[in-house]
Amino acid sequence: MSEEISSSPSPAPHKRRVRYSGRNPRRFEEKYKEHTRDDATLAKVLASGKTPAGTHRPIMVAEILAALAPQPGDLAVDCTLGYGGHTQEILKAIAPGGKLLGLDQDPIELPKTEARLRTLGFDETVFTAHRSNFAGLPQVLASVTAVGGRRVGDDGSQSQNAVIGADLILADLGISSMQIDDPGRGFSVKHAGPLDMRMNPQRGQSASAFLEKIKPAALAELLVENSDEPAAAILSSALAEKKFATTTELANAIKNALPRLQKDEITLTIRRVFQALRIAVNDEFSALDTLLRTLPACLKSGGRVAILTFHSGEDRRVKKAFASGHRDGLYSEITEEVIRPSAEERNANPRSAPAKLRWAKRA
Numbered sequence: 001m002s003e004e005i006s007s008s009p010s011p012a013p014h015k016r017r018v019r020y021s022g023r024n025p026r027r028f029e030e031k032y033k034e035h036t037r038d039d040a041t042l043a044k045v046l047a048s049g050k051t052p053a054g055t056h057r058p059i060m061v062a063e064i065l066a067a068l069a070p071q072p073g074d075l076a077v078d079c080t081l082g083y084g085g086h087t088q089e090i091l092k093a094i095a096p097g098g099k100l101l102g103l104d105q106d107p108i109e110l111p112k113t114e115a116r117l118r119t120l121g122f123d124e125t126v127f128t129a130h131r132s133n134f135a136g137l138p139q140v141l142a143s144v145t146a147v148g149g150r151r152v153g154d155d156g157s158q159s160q161n162a163v164i165g166a167d168l169i170l171a172d173l174g175i176s177s178m179q180i181d182d183p184g185r186g187f188s189v190k191h192a193g194p195l196d197m198r199m200n201p202q203r204g205q206s207a208s209a210f211l212e213k214i215k216p217a218a219l220a221e222l223l224v225e226n227s228d229e230p231a232a233a234i235l236s237s238a239l240a241e242k243k244f245a246t247t248t249e250l251a252n253a254i255k256n257a258l259p260r261l262q263k264d265e266i267t268l269t270i271r272r273v274f275q276a277l278r279i280a281v282n283d284e285f286s287a288l289d290t291l292l293r294t295l296p297a298c299l300k301s302g303g304r305v306a307i308l309t310f311h312s313g314e315d316r317r318v319k320k321a322f323a324s325g326h327r328d329g330l331y332s333e334i335t336e337e338v339i340r341p342s343a344e345e346r347n348a349n350p351r352s353a354p355a356k357l358r359w360a361k362r363a
């Protein structure tokens with residue numbers, strides 16, 4: 001793995017496995033058969049429409065491969081490596097002779113995915129892992145492909161010393177199931193965990209610190225902008241400038257602020273507030289805007305980009321950037337209609353339900 005990676009950690013001390021009460025494990029740490037990849041257990045979990053603990057199911061794989069049209073020998077970039085599900089399929093399609101750069105800003109999951117892909121036989125000649133925000137894609141591409149050509153500027157412009165562009169680029173936005181399902185990461189509404197929500201816990205501030213500092217008016221604006229929250233005004237005065245140490249404390253405060261809401265509505269409200277905070281804490285829109293601006297300069301002529309989004313704030317940005325790139329002649333073709341997961345996929349993997357796919361082809 002390249003970029004800001006430290007030397008290998010010393011071996012972890014042996015830990016006794018966590019016992020669970022009752023017939024089935026409920027908590028993330030108790031699901032040891034899923035963590036140790038017991039085949040029968042994994043098959044049962046998948047058949048029930050759930051995602052085994054510590055894994056992620058790639059979404060709209062066939063649609064993404066059709067949009068990106070990978071060919072043997074291609075240079076590919078997966079901006080959001082996650083568990084490597086899409087990467088694995090792209091790597092097969094670009095062999096022989098192809099190479100894929102996998103980026104992810106998560107220092108906890110990235111080494112695990114790199115190790116998993118190595119055990120599947122993808123060595124350094126075909127796959128490299130890069131701990132990087134995808135806003136830094138031009139720099140990662142330059143570090144791997146620069147040939148004393150031209151450089152890509154932050155605004156997407158090309159000057160002397162540019163990198164060799166990629167044949168295909170994928171971004172599957174948001175967080176992975178490994179991140180959501182691990183209570184220790186603080187993304188989870190279901191289980192108590194520290195209110196953190198950072199994809200890279202070594203940078204920036206936790207959601208708890210963020211809420212403690214933000215003014216009510218700014219929080220109200222953010223709840224509307226990031227998740228179209230209808231109760232933004234009430235929630236912002238109940239939550240801003242307060243200290244919530246855990247995900248459960250925050251969820252309870254949301255419930256208490258809206259005592260008249262039905263259970264289903266409260267669940268949706270809690271999800272929207274968590275989403276809005278996650279977007280803010282990870283500065284997700286600004287990273288996406290930077291990626292969209294620099295994409296044309298990172299693609300070869302005829303190269304393709306596909307972006308999978310999970311809520312309207314993301315989709316709006318992608319749609320607008322592709323349309324304006326098309327108008328300006330940077331893209332020769334773009335998705336006419338947004339592509340959605342099939343009914344089978346939505347049933348088999350409910351986490352795919354909100355997904356929207358758009359693609360563009362570099363002129």
Ligand SMILES: C[S@@+](CC[C@H](N)C(=O)[O-])C[C@H]1O[C@@H](n2cnc3c(N)ncnc32)[C@H](O)[C@@H]1O
Nearest residue numbers: 058080082083084085086104105133134172287
């Ligand atoms: C939905 S998951 C990707 C799953 C992946 N496609 C797979 O099949 O396993 C999104 C991943 O992107 C990473 N991520 C999100 N925003 C990022 C950013 N701005 N820069 C780099 N990585 C990012 C997250 O840490 C997470 O691992």
